[in-house]
Amino acid sequence: MGASVTNRLIISGNEQVHNFVKALNEQFIEDYKINGFQNNSSVRRIIYGHPPEIAERLSKSQDTKGVHFIDDTKWRPIETTISLISWGGDAKELQDYLLAILSRLDPWVLVCNQHSTEYLSSISTRYLLMSDLAPEEIKTYIEVKVPNVETDAFFKRFENIEIKERKKAFKLVKEKFNWIADNMYR
Numbered sequence: 001m002g003a004s005v006t007n008r009l010i011i012s013g014n015e016q017v018h019n020f021v022k023a024l025n026e027q028f029i030e031d032y033k034i035n036g037f038q039n040n041s042s043v044r045r046i047i048y049g050h051p052p053e054i055a056e057r058l059s060k061s062q063d064t065k066g067v068h069f070i071d072d073t074k075w076r077p078i079e080t081t082i083s084l085i086s087w088g089g090d091a092k093e094l095q096d097y098l099l100a101i102l103s104r105l106d107p108w109v110l111v112c113n114q115h116s117t118e119y120l121s122s123i124s125t126r127y128l129l130m131s132d133l134a135p136e137e138i139k140t141y142i143e144v145k146v147p148n149v150e151t152d153a154f155f156k157r158f159e160n161i162e163i164k165e166r167k168k169a170f171k172l173v174k175e176k177f178n179w180i181a182d183n184m185y186r
Contacts, residue, residue, distance in 0.1 A: 004118045006070070007091040009082040009098065010166070012184040013109035017102050018079035025078045028069040043067045043084070047094065067091055080186050090115045095128055096135065103130045110173070110184050114166055120158055121146050125169040131177060138176060140169040 011021050024046065031042045044055035059066070065088040072083040084091050095113040102109040107130060114125045127138045142165055147154055167185070174180045 003087075005086045005090050005115050006118070007067075007084045007086055007094075007113055007115045008072075008076070009084070009091070009095060010112040010114065010186045011080050011082070011098070011102065011109065012112075012186050013102060013106040016105040017109055020102065020105060021082060022079040024082060025071075025073055028082075029071055029073065032069065032071060038068050038085075040066045040068050042069055043094065047097070065089060065091075065093075067094065077186075090124065090126075092126065095126065099128045099130065099135055108179070108184075110180070112166065112169070112186070114162060116144075116158075116162070119146065120144060120150070120154075123158075123162055123165050125165050127169055127173045129173070129177065129180075136177075138169055138172045140165055140172070 011017060027046045028042060031039065031046060035042060040059035041050075041052065041055035044050045044058055045052060048055075050058065065086055067084055067086045070083040070085055072081065076083065084094070091113060095111055099109065099111045102111065109129065111128045112125065113128070114123065116123050122141065122143045125140045129136055142161065144158060144161060170180075170185045174182075
């Protein structure tokens with residue numbers, strides 16, 4: 001299956017968008033209690049709306065990417081962030097799908113996927129928004145030097161690099177789209 005990728009979908013939008021994201025997180029948390037950790041069918045059932053038997057069949061197919069929810073709501077805002085683990089690459093398709101859904105609630109919605117591999121050797125940031133009825137993306141990528149021994153100091157430094165990279169990508173979004181306001185940064 002390959003290395004796992006941590007995907008943090010950080011969403012900026014109006015109150016309807018935030019209520020939608022909060023409801024998704026709550027559904028995932030409830031599903032987690034019932035179906036357990038690493039349930040790849042939950043994303044297909046909750047976000048895509050597949051019936052359980054189809055979601056299960058798709059999740060077991062070797063041709064599909066494995067994706068499951070991680071409950072980061074104790075550390076990240078429940079109404080603006082959805083955290084996922086994926087295998088076989090990032091959750092770009094899910095980010096695209098959420099943009100299409102959420103742009104119906106708020107045409108100015110901004111969806112960021114900041115992702116890193118389990119080895120913490122790189123950080124990719126991809127902002128996605130609708131512009132003239134078409135999705136537009138801004139991406140950044142940085143490699144991170146991983147020490148031989150990963151300490152708390154390294155994890156803190158990695159977290160600071162994530163924040164810096166998200167700010168850098170957001171600045172690029174603002175430069176390209178003059179209607180993006182500072183308060184849209186999450």
